[in-house]
Amino acid sequence: MSSEAKRGTPLGLRISAIAGLLFLHLPLALIVLYAFTTEERSFQFPPPGYTTKWFEIAWSHRPDIWPPLYLSLKVAAIATFLALIFGTLAAAALSRARFFGRETISLLFILPIALPGIITGISLRSAFDIMGIDFSIWTIVLGHATFCIVVVYNNAIARFRRLSGGLIEASMDLGANGFETFRYVILPQIGTALLAGGMLAFALSFDEVIVTTFTAGQQSTLPIWMLSELIRPRQRPVTNVVAVFVIVVTLLPILAAYYLTREGEHTGGSSK
Amino acid sequence: MKIGPLLRWLAMSPAVRFVNCCRRFGSVRAVDGVTLDIAEGEFFAMLGPSGSGKTTCLRLIAGFEQPDEGHIEIFGETAEGVPPYKRNVNTVFQDYALFPHMTVGENVAYGLMIKGVPRVEREAKAKAALAMVKLAGFEGRHPAQLSGGQRQRVALARALVNGPKVLLLDEPLGALDLKLREKMQEELKALQKQLGITFVFVTHDQGEALSMADRVAIFNEGKIVQVGSPEDIYNRPQSRFVADFVGSSNVLSPAFASGHGCTAKWTSLRPEKIRVVAAGTAVPSGHCHADGEIKMISYQGAVTRLSVQAGDRRIAAEVPAGDGNFKEEDSVRLIWPKSAMVTMEDGA
Amino acid sequence: MSQAVTAEHAVTTEGGGGILDRISDLFFTRPKLLTFLLLLPPLLWIGVVYVGSLFALLLQSFYSLDDYSGLIVREFTLSTYAQLLETANLQIILRTVLMAALVTLACAVIAFPIAYYAARYARGWTKALFYLAVMMPLWSSYLVKIYAWKLILAKEGILTWLAKSLHLHWLIEGLLAVPIIGGPSLSFSYIGTFLVFVYVWIPYMILPIQAALERVPVNYLEASADLGAEPRQTFWTVIFPLALPGIIAGSIFTFSLTLGDYIVPTIVGNSRLMIGQAVSTLQGTAGNIPLAAAFTVVPMAIMGVYLWMAKRMGAFDVL
Numbered sequence: 001m002s003s004e005a006k007r008g009t010p011l012g013l014r015i016s017a018i019a020g021l022l023f024l025h026l027p028l029a030l031i032v033l034y035a036f037t038t039e040e041r042s043f044q045f046p047p048p049g050y051t052t053k054w055f056e057i058a059w060s061h062r063p064d065i066w067p068p069l070y071l072s073l074k075v076a077a078i079a080t081f082l083a084l085i086f087g088t089l090a091a092a093a094l095s096r097a098r099f100f101g102r103e104t105i106s107l108l109f110i111l112p113i114a115l116p117g118i119i120t121g122i123s124l125r126s127a128f129d130i131m132g133i134d135f136s137i138w139t140i141v142l143g144h145a146t147f148c149i150v151v152v153y154n155n156a157i158a159r160f161r162r163l164s165g166g167l168i169e170a171s172m173d174l175g176a177n178g179f180e181t182f183r184y185v186i187l188p189q190i191g192t193a194l195l196a197g198g199m200l201a202f203a204l205s206f207d208e209v210i211v212t213t214f215t216a217g218q219q220s221t222l223p224i225w226m227l228s229e230l231i232r233p234r235q236r237p238v239t240n241v242v243a244v245f246v247i248v249v250t251l252l253p254i255l256a257a258y259y260l261t262r263e264g265e266h267t268g269g270s271s272k
Numbered sequence: 273m274k275i276g277p278l279l280r281w282l283a284m285s286p287a288v289r290f291v292n293c294c295r296r297f298g299s300v301r302a303v304d305g306v307t308l309d310i311a312e313g314e315f316f317a318m319l320g321p322s323g324s325g326k327t328t329c330l331r332l333i334a335g336f337e338q339p340d341e342g343h344i345e346i347f348g349e350t351a352e353g354v355p356p357y358k359r360n361v362n363t364v365f366q367d368y369a370l371f372p373h374m375t376v377g378e379n380v381a382y383g384l385m386i387k388g389v390p391r392v393e394r395e396a397k398a399k400a401a402l403a404m405v406k407l408a409g410f411e412g413r414h415p416a417q418l419s420g421g422q423r424q425r426v427a428l429a430r431a432l433v434n435g436p437k438v439l440l441l442d443e444p445l446g447a448l449d450l451k452l453r454e455k456m457q458e459e460l461k462a463l464q465k466q467l468g469i470t471f472v473f474v475t476h477d478q479g480e481a482l483s484m485a486d487r488v489a490i491f492n493e494g495k496i497v498q499v500g501s502p503e504d505i506y507n508r509p510q511s512r513f514v515a516d517f518v519g520s521s522n523v524l525s526p527a528f529a530s531g532h533g534c535t536a537k538w539t540s541l542r543p544e545k546i547r548v549v550a551a552g553t554a555v556p557s558g559h560c561h562a563d564g565e566i567k568m569i570s571y572q573g574a575v576t577r578l579s580v581q582a583g584d585r586r587i588a589a590e591v592p593a594g595d596g597n598f599k600e601e602d603s604v605r606l607i608w609p610k611s612a613m614v615t616m617e618d619g620a
Numbered sequence: 621m622s623q624a625v626t627a628e629h630a631v632t633t634e635g636g637g638g639i640l641d642r643i644s645d646l647f648f649t650r651p652k653l654l655t656f657l658l659l660l661p662p663l664l665w666i667g668v669v670y671v672g673s674l675f676a677l678l679l680q681s682f683y684s685l686d687d688y689s690g691l692i693v694r695e696f697t698l699s700t701y702a703q704l705l706e707t708a709n710l711q712i713i714l715r716t717v718l719m720a721a722l723v724t725l726a727c728a729v730i731a732f733p734i735a736y737y738a739a740r741y742a743r744g745w746t747k748a749l750f751y752l753a754v755m756m757p758l759w760s761s762y763l764v765k766i767y768a769w770k771l772i773l774a775k776e777g778i779l780t781w782l783a784k785s786l787h788l789h790w791l792i793e794g795l796l797a798v799p800i801i802g803g804p805s806l807s808f809s810y811i812g813t814f815l816v817f818v819y820v821w822i823p824y825m826i827l828p829i830q831a832a833l834e835r836v837p838v839n840y841l842e843a844s845a846d847l848g849a850e851p852r853q854t855f856w857t858v859i860f861p862l863a864l865p866g867i868i869a870g871s872i873f874t875f876s877l878t879l880g881d882y883i884v885p886t887i888v889g890n891s892r893l894m895i896g897q898a899v900s901t902l903q904g905t906a907g908n909i910p911l912a913a914a915f916t917v918v919p920m921a922i923m924g925v926y927l928w929m930a931k932r933m934g935a936f937d938v939l
Contacts, residue, residue, distance in 0.1 A: 017737035020730060021750075024757040024822065027768035030778065034771055043774035045781040090662035097655040105659070108666055115920075116880030118896050122903060122916045123673035126680040129692070129909050146670050149662060169336055170369035172356045174383035174434065177644035178654075184382070188373045207761045209883060214903065223763050230767055230887050243764045254759040258752070338649075349631040355648040359631055 035240035054237040062238055068225040075221060076205040079144035083201045084194060087152025095160035112147045121214030135217025143211040148201035155197030159190045196260040199253035207250045285348035287312040287438055287470040288333055293342035295328055302328040304494035310472060315464050317481035318474045320491030326474045330440050334363050347437055362431035363440040368423045370415040376426050377411030383434040401433035421452050441473035445480060457484050478518045482506060490514050510617050515540040522587050532560045538616045545612035546589040548578060551603040559607050562587060566602045580606060681913035692910060700910045713918055716895040720878035723817040724871045731825035739833035758823035766887050769816045773806035773888060803890050813889040817878055825870035832866025868930045875926060879919035895919060
């Protein structure tokens with residue numbers, strides 16, 4: 001084919017590429033490592049000894065972990081739920097219809113993740129102040145749901161655009177009204193995209209810290225708890241244990257979402 | 273006997289009636305004042321080039337488009353304003369539009385499921401429908417596993433199992449190769465005869481329309497330019513457009529026509545009606561003739577096409593292959609029956 | 621199958637089917653109504669909650685904080701913006717902008733080989749693997765990643781241990797001794813902040829560059845070689861300019877994210893503030909939302925200009 005392929009990959013390039021990738025993944029591996037260290041006051045390397053006691057301690061002897069954990073789960077669940085509804089509605093409307101101002105509205109739906117979290121955070125804070133709204137779980141949910149809607153919207157609209165309009169016509173031709181068509185034809189087609197978007201939204205909400213610190217007031221979600229532990233650490237390995245937990249809870253849904261949306265491309269839509 | 277059907281039979285309302293229908297897309301008139309009756313039990317073809325409005329007319333019957341002006345009736349009942357899921361009309365789509373997440377059996381049974389037919393009954397009906405299109409046993413497969421021809425049959429079964437009063441087919445054979453297409457043409461025709469329901473199909477392939485249909489409507493630029501049986505359309509084209517679009521024809525000027533004993537109007541003369549003989553051969557009575565030189569010979573398998581310069585015009589003649597020994601530059605005489613010259617009312 | 625199964629009516633005119641049917645009919649004859657109703661709730665949310673908050677932010681930046689009462693004075697004034705021009709605040713702004721620029725540069729340099737490899741050489745499953753390998757750190761917990769670097773950069777952590785083992789400890793000591801950017805340990809210095817920023821934002825730089833490079837048709841390169849260019853020349857005259865929009869797109873992310881971030885410098889950095897930290901502390905216990913708002917407008921304005929320039933250079937085509 002091309003002369004590049006014939007010469008093979010230049011060694012220097014290959015090395016720097018792989019080194020770069022390792023650089024990306026090593027820190028996370030270290031986090032897991034440090035969850036087993038016996039040294040609790042510093043980040044000594046190599047760890048002086050290994051133990052699994054911190055997992056037990058985190059589970060039973062740190063009551064300060066559980067309320068933030070519950071709050072994070074609750075917020076993530078509510079935000080994802082709202083995002084699925086609003087995001088799908090928006091994707092359905094914007095994927096097909098042509099109307100005045102559509103481009104601007106599409107842009108509007110990218111803003112919450114395009115602009116840095118601090119802007120979202122301080123904007124909401126300003127609004128709460130002006131309107132005299134007190135902090136509560138709902139102020140947190142408001143912030144999270146906003147970017148979760150965008151995440152679901154992106155996943156849904158990509159799938160909606162691939163949906164062949166002919167399928168909808170065929171369904172109506174065979175006697176199904178709009179609602180029946182949605183239930184039997186459209187929903188199965190977009191189902192995996194919605195699932196992927198929902199899981200992504202959940203993971204992002206669970207991990208979110210920047211906007212949350214502005215909208216939580218005195219409340220703590222798990223990331224906020226971790227942040228305060230990082231600034232004023234108590235038992236460092238316990239923080240690592242929680243960090244491992246967070247890695248798993250955020251990484252797994254995202255991987256699953258990735259596989260769901262990949263698969264869709266291979267099994268194909270309605271094309272011949 | 274029920275009063276409704278009796279009255280309808282007495283009134284002999286057509287299966288589909290268009291009355292001066294118009295449909296615009298922006299400034300484009302896709303369908304421009306179409307008036308048409310399609311009789312019950314007919315195999316009706318809508319023929320025309322791309323963008324001529326034939327597909328839009330089909331969609332007007334199905335209900336995916338609503339007319340901007342005019343009136344549509346299906347078996348005497350007003351159809352405009354009625355959504356497609358309320359019409360007992362089913363469509364076989366050009367790209368088949370099979371639901372990829374359902375099996376073939378579920379696809380075919382879809383319409384029945386929506387109507388609320390119990391599972392056992394609708395599965396049985398789907399089986400029967402698939403057997404009718406010669407796909408027995410395919411219920412468990414998925415559309416992605418089928419070939420183009422098989423998908424088309426599934427689409428057909430899916431439409432027919434609902435017992436529609438009119439079946440619409442949108443360029444159904446376009447994606448199939450030649451052999452398969454010819455086979456399907458025969459099968460569709462046989463199926464229609466067997467079922468006795470009205471078939472309306474859209475095509476841009478004039479050979480297909482002529483071979484399958486009972487009657488053909490030729491569309492051009494949103495209007496119907498001629499309606500008639502295939503034989504009618506072919507032998508008596510009313511306009512230059514039809515003469516050119518359906519088969520190929522020599523279009524002769526009014527002057528030429530009157531010079532050969534016909535009315536002074538644009539006239540159509542089919543190439544295969546012309547005999548090519550040696551110069552100077554006697555002309556039988558009731559025949560016309562013209563002399564000229566062969567300018568081009570085109571071998572087409574079953575026939576040979578000759579382009580002859582006669583005076584200041586080119587005339588195309590088609591002769592069976594192996595009929596005479598022609599070379600370019602030969603002087604020949606063209607002989608044709610006077611009746612083969614068809615006066616076209618609409619010269620355009 | 622005989623004709624006996626043909627439907628009774630051509631058109632179903634009975635009103636059967638109930639309310640859902642009627643609603644469906646309505647939407648069919650008026651598709652624009654359906655679009656409107658679908659769009660209304662999400663649009664209201666984003667419009668009211670999000671855009672509304674942005675306006676609230678802007679509004680707050682024109683208010684001011686009364687120093688004596690500690691309450692916000694809701695009258696239009698430019699005095700809060702004037703406060704930005706005080707030396708301390710200006711330093712914060714400049715400091716942050718400089719950091720953002722350096723981080724962007726470093727990201728571009730490090731990301732390019734990775735993206736280049738992924739775009740040009742990886743095929744089939746290796747390509748998918750690469751994509752996954754880049755996405756995973758991107759999607760793994762932001763806070764955990766920063767924490768991981770705190771671990772690494774700690775005085776007693778792995779980096780120092782590595783340096784000692786390789787007898788390069790003097791290098792680290794030397795870096796830390798450099799004024800301004802140095803500090804007591806790597807995790808309490810600008811160098812540390814810089815490293816963490818680079819680490820966290822690199823995937824944002826890799827992906828657009830990879831996308832841009834994948835768009836370069838192979839036959840461009842062949843044509844270039846065919847016309848006599850050496851590989852190095854081909855790189856600088858053909859590949860790099862075509863990759864530039866991707867680099868710029870990536871730089872939008874790295875620059876804007878650095879400008880607004882406060883978590884990284886809080887965890888890994890010295891006590892001198894960056895914009896994000898200023899905003900965070902101001903709106904917290906100090907309750908000085910107007911000044912926090914004014915500070916936030918600065919990165920927004922900077923990014924506005926940056927985006928405008930990037931659009932003119934065609935970066936948006938790669939996104």
